[in-house]
Amino acid sequence: MAADSSEHEHYEAVVVGCGPGGAAAAARLADHDIETLVLERGTEAGSKNVSGGLIYGEESAPYTIDDLFEGFREEAAERPVTDYRIHNVAGNSVKTYDLRDLHEHDTEWCDAVLRRTMDSWLEKRVHEKTSETGGGVLTDVRVNGLLRENGEIVGVTCDELDPIEADLIVAADGVNSELARDAGLMDWAEPDEWFQGVKATVEMDPDVIDDRFGLESDEGVAHLFSGDLFSDVRGGGFLYTNEDSLSIGTVFHLDSLVEQRAEPHELLDALLTHPLLATWLGDEYDEREYAAKLVPDSKKVAHPEPHQGRLVLVGDAAGQMQAQGPIIKGMNHAVTAGALAADAFAVTRGNADPAAAGRRYAKMLEDSGTMDKLRPRRYDLARTVGERDVVTSVVDSVLESPIGSIAVGNPIADRLLKRAYNSPFLVSMLPDTATGYVTLPSVIGETHGKTIHWENEVDPPSLEERIGDLTYNTDVGNPHIELVDESYEASGAAVAACPVSAEEFGGGCYRSETVETNGTEETLVSLDTQPCVECGTCAVVADTEWEHPRGGKGVEYREG
Amino acid sequence: MEVAMRSIALTKGVPDFSEGAVSFNEEGHLERGKTPTVMNPNDAFALEAALQTKVRHGGHVTATSMGPPGYASVLEEAMEEVYADDTYLLSDRELAASDTWATAITLSAGLEKYIEEVAEIDLVFAGFKTADGETGQTGPQTAWAMDWPIVTHVIALDIDPDERVLRAKRLVEGDIDEIETVEAPLPCFVVTDPEFEPTYRKASHRLTHKQLRADTQERAANHEDHLTTWDHVDLNLDPDYIGLDGSPTIVSSVDPIPKAPSEREATMIDADDEEGMTELLEEMQPFAAGETG
Numbered sequence: 001m002a003a004d005s006s007e008h009e010h011y012e013a014v015v016v017g018c019g020p021g022g023a024a025a026a027a028r029l030a031d032h033d034i035e036t037l038v039l040e041r042g043t044e045a046g047s048k049n050v051s052g053g054l055i056y057g058e059e060s061a062p063y064t065i066d067d068l069f070e071g072f073r074e075e076a077a078e079r080p081v082t083d084y085r086i087h088n089v090a091g092n093s094v095k096t097y098d099l100r101d102l103h104e105h106d107t108e109w110c111d112a113v114l115r116r117t118m119d120s121w122l123e124k125r126v127h128e129k130t131s132e133t134g135g136g137v138l139t140d141v142r143v144n145g146l147l148r149e150n151g152e153i154v155g156v157t158c159d160e161l162d163p164i165e166a167d168l169i170v171a172a173d174g175v176n177s178e179l180a181r182d183a184g185l186m187d188w189a190e191p192d193e194w195f196q197g198v199k200a201t202v203e204m205d206p207d208v209i210d211d212r213f214g215l216e217s218d219e220g221v222a223h224l225f226s227g228d229l230f231s232d233v234r235g236g237g238f239l240y241t242n243e244d245s246l247s248i249g250t251v252f253h254l255d256s257l258v259e260q261r262a263e264p265h266e267l268l269d270a271l272l273t274h275p276l277l278a279t280w281l282g283d284e285y286d287e288r289e290y291a292a293k294l295v296p297d298s299k300k301v302a303h304p305e306p307h308q309g310r311l312v313l314v315g316d317a318a319g320q321m322q323a324q325g326p327i328i329k330g331m332n333h334a335v336t337a338g339a340l341a342a343d344a345f346a347v348t349r350g351n352a353d354p355a356a357a358g359r360r361y362a363k364m365l366e367d368s369g370t371m372d373k374l375r376p377r378r379y380d381l382a383r384t385v386g387e388r389d390v391v392t393s394v395v396d397s398v399l400e401s402p403i404g405s406i407a408v409g410n411p412i413a414d415r416l417l418k419r420a421y422n423s424p425f426l427v428s429m430l431p432d433t434a435t436g437y438v439t440l441p442s443v444i445g446e447t448h449g450k451t452i453h454w455e456n457e458v459d460p461p462s463l464e465e466r467i468g469d470l471t472y473n474t475d476v477g478n479p480h481i482e483l484v485d486e487s488y489e490a491s492g493a494a495v496a497a498c499p500v501s502a503e504e505f506g507g508g509c510y511r512s513e514t515v516e517t518n519g520t521e522e523t524l525v526s527l528d529t530q531p532c533v534e535c536g537t538c539a540v541v542a543d544t545e546w547e548h549p550r551g552g553k554g555v556e557y558r559e560g
Numbered sequence: 561m562e563v564a565m566r567s568i569a570l571t572k573g574v575p576d577f578s579e580g581a582v583s584f585n586e587e588g589h590l591e592r593g594k595t596p597t598v599m600n601p602n603d604a605f606a607l608e609a610a611l612q613t614k615v616r617h618g619g620h621v622t623a624t625s626m627g628p629p630g631y632a633s634v635l636e637e638a639m640e641e642v643y644a645d646d647t648y649l650l651s652d653r654e655l656a657a658s659d660t661w662a663t664a665i666t667l668s669a670g671l672e673k674y675i676e677e678v679a680e681i682d683l684v685f686a687g688f689k690t691a692d693g694e695t696g697q698t699g700p701q702t703a704w705a706m707d708w709p710i711v712t713h714v715i716a717l718d719i720d721p722d723e724r725v726l727r728a729k730r731l732v733e734g735d736i737d738e739i740e741t742v743e744a745p746l747p748c749f750v751v752t753d754p755e756f757e758p759t760y761r762k763a764s765h766r767l768t769h770k771q772l773r774a775d776t777q778e779r780a781a782n783h784e785d786h787l788t789t790w791d792h793v794d795l796n797l798d799p800d801y802i803g804l805d806g807s808p809t810i811v812s813s814v815d816p817i818p819k820a821p822s823e824r825e826a827t828m829i830d831a832d833d834e835e836g837m838t839e840l841l842e843e844m845q846p847f848a849a850g851e852t853g
């Protein structure tokens with residue numbers, strides 16, 4: 001190998017992925033005049049990406065996206081969020097709290113975004129910047145692993161290109177990072193370390209949005225939903241206003257989805273068809289796109305030392321996705337981490353130890369306070385002592401008793417609860433149990449709420465129609481996921497949890513089938529990757545060999 | 561940087577058959593003026609091969625065509641596709657209605673003039689057959705006129721500029737199942753097969769490709785500034801040997817393809833159905849006797 005390694009192409013830095021993390025890293029590397037090549041598997045940046053999505057500019061963050069990309073808010077973002085509310089739902093009874101205090105805590109600005117628009121805009125800027133260093137952005141290229149020499153990471157290997165060597169490799173390849181897995185830094189094992197997000201982008205005229213939400217054209221709103229509208233599945237819903245569309249979605253703990261055998265698309269439909277949404281959606285519902293993606297829970301998986309040799313992980317690849325109660329912050333942290341990784345490489349440039357940049361990067365994450373946002377020490381402590389479970393069961397039993405409900409239901413509690421919801425500290429401590437997500441909000445809804453009598457006329461598209469509306473460039477005969485164990489015990493959870501599959505639906509990715517052999521019945525699972533939206537769920541909940549499709553293949557999101 | 565390569569990509573316009581607006585004059589010649597013209601679809605592969613050469617080795621691509629002034633639009637299309645640096649149109653009323661032979665003479669005269677006045681050429685690329693003439697002769701005939709080696713049915717191409725040779729994978733007899741690798745010295749004529757696929761396995765090549773695309777958009781928008789037109793006087797050609805007068809090929813007539821009769825109804829008869837089979841045999845009798853229905 002050593003003999004032909006001199007023939008490999010070499011760049012000072014290779015950045016894998018052109019989402020917010022990769023874009024920030026590449027832009028900052030270019031600022032430091034470092035020759036930077038960016039490899040993105042989508043046919044255009046953003047074509048593979050999904051977020052809710054509100055992007056935050058945090059006051060305390062060392063970098064925000066508008067620092068790095070001038071004109072970002074004007075040109076790449078949708079509406080700014082000027083109003084922020086949470087709705088506690090119990091049946092048709094809803095209690096709404098103004099959450100502006102929580103939302104505005106440490107917030108310089110916050111805008112809704114659509115990822116195809118945002119990321120493709122970033123891609124152009126990044127290409128301009130990195131071209132000047134002798135590099136640039138290449139799309140339709142999938143990195144499939146790390147290039148090693150004598151056991152050391154020295155570069156990347158790709159489906160479409162010959163191996164490439166680099167002094168710095170930035171894995172900004174998102175939640176299902178194949179590079180983080182190849183390096184052994186992350187695994188895809190435990191469902192309780194992930195959320196699954198599902199989203200519908202809904203067409204709506206700007207004037208209609210202004211009118212229905214009571215907004216000026218330069219204003220926007222974020223509505224959050226929790227309570228019993230998702231049965232017992234732990235998670236919540238969101239609705240954000242874009243310029244000429246709405247982003248409506250749900251985010252659930254993956255372990256809870258699996259436990260309840262819940263169907264993600266049905267949970268989304270439960271939100272879309274709730275009476276509360278009737279006034280906003282009206283009677284003409286036009287869904288532009290259905291999308292889904294896993295989301296890491298930084299409290300559990302943010303890697304404290306996200307580096308190895310010349311490799312650094314940034315953003316979702318490193319698990320840097322903070323769920324601060326109902327507020328989801330992934331994009332902003334990916335930006336910070338990407339920029340810090342670039343700075344770390346710049347200051348350690350010339351150091352003979354190839355791992356110097358990685359160590360410096362981890363230190364910068366720590367010193368800037370980023371790591372403590374992602375993995376609050378408090379939470380880790382509570383988790384190890386098992387304190388969480390004790391607290392939860394006590395609170396649960398109190399809440400479920402009539403006395404408890406009355407206590408929560410009295411007027412003082414109403415004030416206190418609103419304050420508690422608005423406390424970033426309390427919210428980040430909220431244990432991942434049904435208490436915070438379901439019991440408490442529904443008790444609030446029930447006892448303080450107003451009953452909603454609106455008639456919701458929305459008839460959401462079926463899963464089949466949703467899949468039919470998506471754009472695919474299928475890699476015929478070359479499926480990117482292989483089912484290793486087709487028994488129902490090992491892989492059956494994917495039939496319900498896969499956002500484009502469902503029990504009793506033959507047009508999805510996963511199907512279950514009962515076969516009879518020698519008089520004994522057995523349920524088997526089969527897989528067809530054609531309708532796959534590459535969310536990553538089955539990499540965790542089923543026994544598979546999971547890879548991304550080749551560059552430019554698979555699903556192509558137009559909204560994200 | 562490696563030794564840069566200068567390529568010519570030959571292209572021509574063809575009537576846009578997709579619109580079904582093809583018209584012929586009284587003598588049975590295609591009336592191109594009344595039919596929208598587009599770039600010959602097969603030329604796209606020749607252009608891709610020229611582009612691959614430029615991306616990998618640097619250099620210059622000139623797109624060249626012979627035809628009426630209206631072909632400027634075809635060359636503009638070619639410029640957009642191949643990111644050509646400039647374009648040459650060999651155009652003259654005397655050159656109208658040439659067959660492939662006269663075209664080949666004219667093209668080789670154009671190439672000779674280019675070599676004399678512009679630069680040495682390393683490679684000439686041509687597509688496989690045109691969508692209208694369907695003869696597949698122009699490439700080989702032009703190569704013959706130039707006395708250059710020619711490699712046809714090329715599906716993949718590697719060039720060694722230092723050794724001045726090309727290595728090509730080609731389909732033997734145009735057969736997809738039989739592929740051979742051949743070597744030829746430069747300068748050389750290359751006819752690409754519709755199976756030709758450019759490959760860019762180096763990041764630097766893809767970056768160059770992307771840069772060329774960006775640069776070209778501007779150039780193609782001002783295509784006239786990059787277009788040179790040569791007529792028969794420029795090419796020093798005798799009208800008697802070119803154009804319609806110099807075209808020995810005569811297409812006697814073009815027959816419309818008869819339409820398959822489709823009004824008849826099909827009756828399904830089971831082989832075990834004795835009665836039905838007997839009826840069928842009776843019905844078929846007249847055909848067997850040589851009468852037609």
Ligand SMILES: Cc1cc2nc3c(=O)[nH]c(=O)nc-3n(C[C@H](O)[C@H](O)[C@H](O)COP(=O)(O)OP(=O)(O)OC[C@H]3O[C@@H](n4cnc5c(N)ncnc54)[C@H](O)[C@@H]3O)c2cc1C
Pocket residue numbers: 016017018019020021022039040041042045046048049050051052053054055056141142143144172173174175177178196197198199249250251292293294295314315316317320321328329330331332334548
């Ligand atoms: C439903 C939902 C709602 C969310 N809401 C919010 C929100 O409101 N606010 C917020 O801040 N965050 C939100 N998030 C999370 C947020 O989307 C992520 O945290 C964020 O996108 C992470 O950025 P990243 O750059 O690390 O990764 P990504 O944005 O995922 O980018 C990774 C990039 O790498 C590319 N890639 C992957 N593998 C390869 C490969 N092998 N080779 C080449 N390229 C590759 C991908 O195509 C992609 O472009 C939400 C997520 C979901 C699913």
Ligand code: SF4
Pocket residue numbers: 481494497498499500501509510529531532533534535536537538539
């Ligand atoms: S097959 Fe797997 S990766 Fe694809 S959509 Fe379903 S769960 Fe997600």
